[in-house]
Amino acid sequence: MTDHPILEVENLCTTFSRGGTALPAVRDVSFALGKGQVQGLVGESGSGKSVTLRSILGLARHYGEVSGSVRWQGQELTTMSERQLRKIRGREIAMIFQEPMxxxxxxxxxxxQIKETLTAHTDLGRRARRDRAIEMLDHVGIPAAATRLEEYPHQFSGGMRQRVMIAIALAASPKLLLADEPTTALDVTIQAQILDLILKLADEMSMGVVLVTHDLGVVAQTCDTVSVMYAGRVVEQGAVRQVLRTPRHPYTEGLMRSVPQDVPPRTQLYSVPGTPPSLFSLPEGCAFAPRCQAAGPACQTARPTLQDIAPGRQTACFHPLPATQEDAA
Amino acid sequence: MTQTVMKIDDLHLSFPVSRSLLDVVQRKPGKSVNALNGVSLELKQGETLGVVGESGCGKSTLARCIVRLYAPTSGQIHFEDENIFGAAARKDRSYNRRVQMMFQDPYSSLNPRMSTGDILAEALRVHQMRPESEIAARVAELLELVRLPQDAADKLPHEFSGGQRQRIAIARALAVEPEVLIADELVSALDVSVQAQVVNLLLELQDRLNLTILFVAHDLRLVRHVSNRVAVIYLGRIVEIGDSETLFSAPSHPYSQALLSAAPSLDPDDKGAAIQLEGELPSPLNVPSGCPFHVRCRHVTAQCRTVVPVLRVLEGRGEVACHLAEEVNQHA
Known part of the structure; x- marks a missing residue:
């Protein structure tokens, strides 16, 4: 499927500084995305998944230091000027944000707001822009598109606003969609509609999608590949089926087991002890070591790097969980 | 049969919407948001009753009515056979102590200028739970109960993480030795790994202190895990109520079926089984006639558009408010 990756992220690092201290928000994130593929970034709040997304599009460089490489169809985005970037944003790479409100x-x-995108990125005439805007609203499932075009955001419900956001993002037919928690603020029934819509459009337009979420269920239902992030680093990545079925990193396993599914009701849930570390005081070794049951002396002092453990499957752990037969197959 | 501690009877609540100048000029009647449209419930001693529904369905309003933050337009709530909105009960503040509420947002529900110790001591003093000399000891005891370190008493809320703050909220609720806890989206603002810690604590404390809990949440997996019984609310009405395992494994109301199947499964191969719901929750400003769900329902008939279905017992299931409950569930 990955004949030619359209997006290659390599050793992406983003650092913020607060009062003289450097905060490593994102460290050494690498992944590649093929045409029409859906890549998930999952983790708890503060794990750096949104900052990763913003760094890809050059939005984080305004308030942080970005290094590493982001190659978009062969072009390097991290060193590109704002002027050049502006031509890519919205036209080739579009983004939707968490809060449609x-x-x-x-x-x-x-x-x-839809026509604005078209004016900036296409050479359509006034009439054609209007037609395209109606077509887009139609496409994302907003009824009576022609009349709703004249309405203001407050006249739309949360789910409808998110559809409008998607319509704006996709108006110029981008090749890559960056979606930052697109359904977190919505109800489950609406979430299902929106995710279905994104998948359908991605398929139709053979568009790549990077989806940031904290919901493992959403990852399971939508993504092809997934990266699990913890304290700014990817701790495990690979094909969704493998990562969720047989997690090899203790953190991924902890996340999976914290979700009450297939456990006897009203029994104690598995829980990861402690809380995620603050960026101000990251542990010296593995960031997960203080909460990890498998941690040994090496984990306290040295930081494990992402290692290939199977084709297309990587984990950053000195004591990975055993592989099962399904994984080896 | 366990004892009923609280009985909610046909609770209605509508909030008037302020009329715009244009409405007044055009002599349009004032509108109102119908948040609760006849909710009846019984809360039994020692159980956890889960309340689920989409945002805007009235589940938080119900929770707030129970703790008397809102007065209902009509209907009654009886706590141990006394009407909590009656004159006698209003004078008697013991109800405020015996039924405690915990809120969703751990960042705004604690006073940022009070230390944890002061927050807990205040609750003890207001309800005169302990003589002044014993308050410090009781605060220490409460911190231990929710597994916070003892030095937490001197710290301010901002020094704690979200999970720890929810523990403080639980400790504050438990300080006055309540019998009923109302948990309104208690863990929704927390990360998954921390959620599990707080839920475990709540379940353990419930067993130890024999608490009755009303657990309001939109996370269906979580509700299934903690509840004995579950009520599904749609536009201010209960559409289905019953034993948690029965309801989750075999939901009877078309809305419950759609709601449960919309929750994304953790199994990547379990795709495509979801029942897609058309459209969105109608505005509570104008609730549809007849069954409030008929505009989104796949099984709608003429009867559904005009007649409001009432909750009735379905053989082998819980209570369901649907005209077509039998037919809908024939194939299931």
Missing amino acids: TSLNPLLTVGT
Whole structure:
């Protein structure tokens, strides 16, 4: 499937500074994405998944230091000028944000906001832009598109606003969609509709998707490959089926087992002791060591790096969980 | 048969919407948001009753009515056979002590200027739970109960993580030795790995202190895990209520079926089984006539559009408010 990756992220690091201390928000994140593939980034709050997304599109460079390499169809994005980047953002790479309530301009009609993208990125005429905007609203499942074009964001419900966001993002037919928790603020029934829509459109337009979420269920249902992040680093990545079925990193396993599914009701849930570390005081060795049951003396002092453990499967752990037969097959 | 501690009877609550100048000029009648449209429930001693539904369905409003933060438009709540909105009960503040609420947002529900010790001591003083000399000891005891370190008493809320703050909220609720806890999205703001810690603590404390819990949440897996019985709410009405395992393994109402199948499964191969719901929750400003779910239901008939279905017992299942419950479940 990955004949030619369209997006290659290599050793991406993003550092913020607060009062003289350097905060390593993202460290050495690497992954590649093929055409039409869906890659998930999953982790708890503060694990660096959103910052990774923003670093890819060059949004994080305004308030942090970004190093490493992001290659988009052969072009290097990290060193590109703002001017060049602006041509790529929205046209080739689009992004949707978590909060459909705050990411639309409340003072402009929905139609104006979709047409804005088209004016910037296509050479369509006025009439054609309007037709395209109606077509887009239709496409994302908003009924009576022509009349709703004249309405303002407050006249739309949360799910409908997220559809508008998707319509804006996809108006210029991008090749890559970066979705930052697109369904977190929505109800489960609406979440199912939106995720289905994103998958359907990705398939139709053979568009790659990077999906950030904290919900392992969403990952299981939508992604092809997944990277699990903890304290700014990828601790495990590979094909979704393998990572979720047979996690090799103790953190991934802990996350999976904390979700109450297939456990006897009203029994004690498995829980990862402690809380995620603060970026201000990261442990010297493996960031997960203080919460890990498998941690040995080496974990306290040295940091494990991502190692290949199977084709297309990597984990960063000195004491990975045993592989099962399914994994080896 | 366990004893009923709380009986909620046909609870209605509507909030008037302020009329705009244009409405007044055009002589349009004032509108109102119908948050609760006849909720009846019984809470039994020592059980956990889960309440699930989409946002805006009235589940938090119900929780707030129970702790008397809102007064219902009509209907009654009886706690041990006394109407909690009656004159006698209003004078008697012991109800405020015996039924405690815990809120969703651990960042705004604790006073940022009070130390944990002060927050807990305040609750003890207001309800005169302990003489002044014993308060410090009781605070230490409470911190131990929710497994917070003893030095936590001198710290301010901002020094704690979300999970720890929810523990403080639990300790504050338990300080006054309540019998009923109302947990409104207690763990929704927490990360998965921390969620499990707080849920474990809650279950353990419930067994130890024989608490009755109303657990309001939108996370269906979590509700299934902690509840003995579950009520599904849609637009201010209970559409299905019953034993948790029965309801989750075989939901009877078309809405419960769609809601449960929408929760994404952790199994990557378990795709495509979901029942897709058309459209969104109608606005509580104008609740559809008849069955409130009929506009999104796959099984809708003419009767559903005009007649409001009432909760009735379905053989082998819980209580369901659907005209077509038998037919819908024939194939299941």
